[in-house]
Amino acid sequence: MASQQSIFVVNADGELTKMRAALPPSENSLQELIQRFPDTISGGNGDLLLIQREHPISDAESGAGRWSLDHLFVTRDAVPVLVEVKRAADTRIRREVVGQMLDYAANAVAYWPNGRVAQIFAQSCEKLGFDPDEQLSRFLGSDADYSAFWSRVDDNFRAGRLKLVFVADQIPAELARIVEFMNEQMIADVYAVELRYFEGDGGLRTLVPRIIGATERANAKRIVTPLYSASSPSEWFETWIAPLGEDYTQALQHLTSLVDELGGEWRIPRKTQGSAGVIVKKGEQERSPLSVQKQGTVCIHFGNAKVWMDDEPRKAFFDRFVSAVGRLSNNRDDGYPSFPLQRLNGETAAAFITVARDWIKAAKDS
Structure with a gap:
């Protein structure tokens, strides 16, 4: 374990609970927490809507899925968010995960047809027993133009306007340097979330996120002008x-x-x-x-x-x-x-x- 630090939680009754630094039980358990609580990785940049977990990505227009993306989200601004999760104990978190993410992003941009993300979302909702339109209404508001939203998602995919997010319970220095460099150089918004994991008595768990990659140079690059604005x-x-x-x-x-x-x-x-x-x-x-x-x-x-x-x-x-x-x-x-x-x-x-x-x-x- 990389760190033995603890954090302390004081409840409403004034009682103190010591939370001990720990390793997530498994990568799957960390993925489930992110699926249920996407705010933990949003970096305070708005809510995320889950499109699908473990989404297959192909390397050909009509090919079967070659890879599996851990999570696909979208923002309220219709920006796709690709998330890859690793535990610090996984040696791939240092460099291999970067190539893995770039494979996902490049092939998703190249081979996902218009309407694909909306279709995936509908299928995922139905599989979970949710109504897709109801879920989208909660996320965007009941008066939103849903078709226009999905069209904007497709446009952002084709233009490479994505968020690429690396998540781990501890981000190694090698990955942090690569992420900061990519975020300053790429059209895509690239960052890492160090999601520190703590456990306490009675099954209590705490997640403490730290965002890596949001440098001043990268933030300055994010000044975006509209692609088009119709006057009538x-x-x-x-x-x-x-x-x-x-x-x-x-x-x-x-x-x-x-x-x-x-x-x-x-x-x-x-x-x-x-x-x-x-x-x-x-x-x-x-x-x-x-x-x-x-x-x-x-x-x-x-x-x-x-x-x-x-x-x-x-x-x-x-x-x-x-x-x-x-x-x-x-x-x-x-x-x-x-x-x-x-x-x-x-x-x-x-x-x-x-x-x-x-x-x-x-x-x-x-």
């Missing part, structure tokens, strides 16, 4: 949809005409800029029934509709949309499925407009 919805459409081609711009005209007809408005999320959402109002209340994503898809906000519509009519609308435009990106009538915008041409446009008119009016009149 029309500018946003011109920037993202027009370059996709005439089929997309013609299809968009059908949708914008309908929104104007029903008294709706377009709104661009200030932070993400990843979508143009349709907003309708009733009194002081605002509803967002659908949006156009910058990759050229229409996202239908069934997840939002859970607030203003019962299950049966919502499922009926799902079936009507499928009949109008064909297969959606997923079968969740309580989620955020999408379809290519260019489908809204020809006969499909009329069928979609009929359903969308009822859908938007239902959101407005609820």
Whole structure:
């Protein structure tokens, strides 16, 4: 054991408990604590949402998982956080873990397709018996544009805007020097968390985190300017949809005409800029029934509709949309499925407009 220091906890009754420095029982036990209490490794930089523990990462576009990442989180700013956990007793914590993490990050950036992180999150929640939209609502807030959030996560992955986090009960000096160097040189935010582990009588445990890598030079490098800021919805459409081609711009005209007809408005999320959402109002209340994503898809906000519509009519609308435009990106009538915008041409446009008119009016009149 590297250190014999102790810490002392005073409870509400004024009683003192001595906590002795100890080794975590296993790497798995340390991983479980991080899964349950991600604040221990956030460094005070905001909450983390767990996407998956032990996520497989492949080294080819369609390959099976070659490696297993200990934890994948995202921040509220849609930044992916890759976490690798080791015990100090594991000799790989000195240098090998760095190459391991870079393998994970490089291949995740190269081979994870759009929508992959959102899909993983939904699968993980369902496996644990949680509702994905409910978990996301708790994390982002009920009025957040979930589709735009996942789109921003995808954008950050492709651009390499990640957080790479090394965690151990003791960080050796060799790793600390490497982490500080990487954090000053890379686009990615790289840091280590020394999560000191203490035990007391009666099974009491204490974790004491220390962040390594947040040097002044690295913090100065983190001054980030927005990649894009639309001054109006029309500018946003011109920037993202027009370059996709005439089929997309013609299809968009059908949708914008309908929104104007029903008294709706377009709104661009200030932070993400990843979508143009349709907003309708009733009194002081605002509803967002659908949006156009910058990759050229229409996202239908069934997840939002859970607030203003019962299950049966919502499922009926799902079936009507499928009949109008064909297969959606997923079968969740309580989620955020999408379809290519260019489908809204020809006969499909009329069928979609009929359903969308009822859908938007239902959101407005609820």
